[in-house]
Amino acid sequence: MSATRIDTAGMPARRSAAPALILLAALVAALLIAPVWIYPVFMMKLLCFALFAAAFNLLLGYTGLLSFGHAAFFGGAAYVTAHAMKVWQVTPEVAILAGIATAVVLGLVIGAIAIRRQGIYFAMITLALSQMFYFFCLQAPFTNGEDGIQGFSRGRLFGLIDLNDTMNLYYFIAAVTVLGLLAIWRIVHSPFGQILKAIRENEPRTISLGYSVQRYKLAAFVMSAALAGLAGSLKALLFQFATLTDVAWNMSGEVILMTLLGGIGTMAGPVVGAAILVGLQNFFATSGFPVTIVLGATFMICVLLFRRGVVGELAHWLESRKP
Amino acid sequence: MTMIFGVPLPALMGQLLVGLINGSFYALLSLGLAVIFGLLRVINFAHGAFYMLGAFAAWMLLAYAGIGYWGALMLAPLIVGVAGMAIERLMLRRLYGLDHLYGLLFTFGLALLLEGTFRHFFGTSGQPYAAPEALRGATNLGFMVLPNYRGWVVAASLVICLGTWAVIEKTSIGAYLRAATENATLVQAFGVNVPVLLTVTYGFGCALAGIAGVLAAPVFQVSPLMGSNLIIVVFAVVVIGGMGSILGAIVTGYMLGIVEGLCKVFYPEAANIVVFVIMAIVLLLRPAGLFGKDS
Numbered sequence: 001m002s003a004t005r006i007d008t009a010g011m012p013a014r015r016s017a018a019p020a021l022i023l024l025a026a027l028v029a030a031l032l033i034a035p036v037w038i039y040p041v042f043m044m045k046l047l048c049f050a051l052f053a054a055a056f057n058l059l060l061g062y063t064g065l066l067s068f069g070h071a072a073f074f075g076g077a078a079y080v081t082a083h084a085m086k087v088w089q090v091t092p093e094v095a096i097l098a099g100i101a102t103a104v105v106l107g108l109v110i111g112a113i114a115i116r117r118q119g120i121y122f123a124m125i126t127l128a129l130s131q132m133f134y135f136f137c138l139q140a141p142f143t144n145g146e147d148g149i150q151g152f153s154r155g156r157l158f159g160l161i162d163l164n165d166t167m168n169l170y171y172f173i174a175a176v177t178v179l180g181l182l183a184i185w186r187i188v189h190s191p192f193g194q195i196l197k198a199i200r201e202n203e204p205r206t207i208s209l210g211y212s213v214q215r216y217k218l219a220a221f222v223m224s225a226a227l228a229g230l231a232g233s234l235k236a237l238l239f240q241f242a243t244l245t246d247v248a249w250n251m252s253g254e255v256i257l258m259t260l261l262g263g264i265g266t267m268a269g270p271v272v273g274a275a276i277l278v279g280l281q282n283f284f285a286t287s288g289f290p291v292t293i294v295l296g297a298t299f300m301i302c303v304l305l306f307r308r309g310v311v312g313e314l315a316h317w318l319e320s321r322k323p
Numbered sequence: 324m325t326m327i328f329g330v331p332l333p334a335l336m337g338q339l340l341v342g343l344i345n346g347s348f349y350a351l352l353s354l355g356l357a358v359i360f361g362l363l364r365v366i367n368f369a370h371g372a373f374y375m376l377g378a379f380a381a382w383m384l385l386a387y388a389g390i391g392y393w394g395a396l397m398l399a400p401l402i403v404g405v406a407g408m409a410i411e412r413l414m415l416r417r418l419y420g421l422d423h424l425y426g427l428l429f430t431f432g433l434a435l436l437l438e439g440t441f442r443h444f445f446g447t448s449g450q451p452y453a454a455p456e457a458l459r460g461a462t463n464l465g466f467m468v469l470p471n472y473r474g475w476v477v478a479a480s481l482v483i484c485l486g487t488w489a490v491i492e493k494t495s496i497g498a499y500l501r502a503a504t505e506n507a508t509l510v511q512a513f514g515v516n517v518p519v520l521l522t523v524t525y526g527f528g529c530a531l532a533g534i535a536g537v538l539a540a541p542v543f544q545v546s547p548l549m550g551s552n553l554i555i556v557v558f559a560v561v562v563i564g565g566m567g568s569i570l571g572a573i574v575t576g577y578m579l580g581i582v583e584g585l586c587k588v589f590y591p592e593a594a595n596i597v598v599f600v601i602m603a604i605v606l607l608l609r610p611a612g613l614f615g616k617d618s
Contacts, residue, residue: 066424113603116610120366120423121562125606128559132599139592249555253431260428292439299432303425304414 020185023268024178031174040170041238046278047177048235053258053270054184055227060256061265062188063220064200068123068252069110069130070228073103075247076133077229078236079143085237086152087142091159096233103229104222106133111221115214118203127249134247148243163237173234180227185267187223196220228255257295260302263309272310325466330588336467342584343577344473344542347480348374348535350576352557353564354484355531357572358491361504362524365415365426370557371550372437373529377403377536379441382452382545392455392541400533407529411522419521434551441547449544476538483534484573491569500524559602565615575613 034043052074059065077099084095110133114125137143154163163169187193195216198206207213236242245251254277262273280298284291306313325332352370359367367373380402381395390398410433418425454472461470491497503510503520511517536550543549557576564575579598586597593600605613 066427113606116606117562120427123424123427124366124558124562125602127555128562128599128602131555131559132596135595135599139595249551253435256428256431290439290443292435292442294439296432296434296436296439299435300414300429303429303432304417307421307425 020267024182028178031178035167035170040166042278042282044170044173044238045235046275047173048231048238049255049258049278050271050274051177051180051234052228052231053255053262053274054181054267055224055231056255057259057264057266057270058184058187058227059220059224060259061269062193062200063196063217065115065217065221066123066256067114067126067221067224068249068256069114069126069128069133070225070255071247071249071251072106072110072130072133073225073228074232074235074251074255075137075242075244076106077103077232078242078246079137079149081233081236082149082152082240082242083142085155086149090155092155092157092163092237095155096230096237099233099236100226100229103225103232107222107225107229108218111218111225115217115221127252130247130252131249134244134249137244137247143242143244146244148241150241150243152240154237154240169238173238176230176234180230181267181271184227188267192216192219253299254295257299257302259309260307261298261309263312263315264307266309266311266315269309269311276310328589333467335588338584338588339581340467340469340473340477340584341587342581343477344580345583346577346580347477348539348553348576349557349560349580350484350573351480351531351535351538352553353560353572353576354487354569355528355535356557356561357564357566357569358487358531359525359528360566361569362500362507363411363415363419363426363521364423365418365430365525366423366558367525367528368427368430368554369433369437370430370529370532371552371554372434373403373407373532373550374536374539374553375441375547375550376406376437377533378452378540378545378549379445379536379547380533381537381540382450385452392537396534396537399537400530403533403536404526404530408522408526411525415525416518416521434554438547438551445547447546447548449546449549452540452545454541472541476542479538480535483531487531488569488573556598559598563598563602563605563612565612568614571612571614 031043031047052070056067056070059067080102081095081099084090084098085092088095090098110126110129113129114122117125138145143149154169156162157168157172161168161172163172188196195206195211198209198211199213199216203213232246235246258273258277259270260273261276262271263269277295277298280294281291284294302309308316327335352374356367356370359365359370377399380399381392384390384395384398385392415426415429418429458472458475461468462474463469491500499510499515499520503515503517507517539549560575560579561572563579564571566572579601582601583594583597587594
């Protein structure tokens, strides 16, 4: 059996867990000391988007479904978390759970409709349904329309830890993000994840093996939506506002770009992609050069020249150097 | 005053007309999408951007070259079509062998790039563009007052849509196109230059969006964002109609425009989302779309 032909999808089961553990330890160590050099708010924004992109990649990279509507889950959860903090005055963890619950419900509804078609249609349907949710948010009274929900206190986590302290908030968001990434890693490397990959590789064959593909797709969709919702809730907590930007289609486009840029179907890809894109946005936000042009051009270059993404190309290069 | 379901007749007719105008643009744009998708298997996300480009081309021709509406109606689609052909030739062509999703992602990036560029130079406020002299004013039809330009938009889009349908269904060029849609390799074996056919088809689809843009310029303002909001509704229209048939795309376009207009009269809160709701219902009942072939 030639080792080069098999990509990550083929044989994850018996591979040693040691490299993954080393990678995890390095990630945790980096997150612990990063605030010494890097502005914590920037790091937290990056972590929120890294989790968002990783959640999106669970669907695109491991199930082969391109959702063009993930902003609905991200922004919907952000709205509910902000509303829960401001109006219901609950503690942050309850507000985040409310956000995730919203994303799950949205994911069930949108997913159940969208999985009736495949490929390009799936992308267009998710886009249209998320746009419908956008119009709902534009008109619903609790979102405050164009103003959004803003100006609430971050409160105390479990009633104990004050999240208005930046470092407390940083370590909370870092911990939740790592847990979220671990959950994704666990899903992908479980028997359930194997079936998702089978669907990605050959759907008719998976059906013929006796799996009810629609149920697996919906389950993957809802899990991805829930994790995207978690990212949205964290983002609302971090910036203390939720606006229409979070639910707009541009946000769905951005998360696709992060995943594409980092590497579709790789574990580290979305994190790297999010880091590059958030960095680019920060850089160009102050330069006066429009960010949209940069995003558009990056998209085109990525699709034309390196479809494997940064991490994917790197892995491919390392693989090709092996004797 | 005549009332229908508790709504005054002129108000109902007014909204029906608005619906018919929107329907004209839905039909022109979904027609272009269907023609491109049929042959290239690319969902052209940049279609809204090309529509915007058509409107801006008309505005720029007037502002910088002094060429009026009728000249722009000929030139702007040509400009947009040539731009489309150049993009197909230089970039889009490289993606044909790959998953269709890459075509969608590439054209999405292209849409962002075009939109961002025009936003940078022209802002988001929008530029006014006057209707031509001959079409100003309004005609009293007895039951309603019809602004002449709006009547022209509906008539022109109907002629263009039916003309396109006739070319594709009734001429020999159309026959090549339909044959290549079914089996490109075989058509190439018969000596038809398929790569050129692909380029021309993409350019033609983009030119249709350009014409829609010129027609829209006096109705809406010429703004960089005019396409991106429209294109998502058009996607929903395409999903409802199913991409199988040219005539299906046209009929669905007009139909949904009218439904949207009626919704504005009877339940205005839902007017923005009615197309998406219909899409969800159609998907639950008939996943292939109203005119789509079961796949």
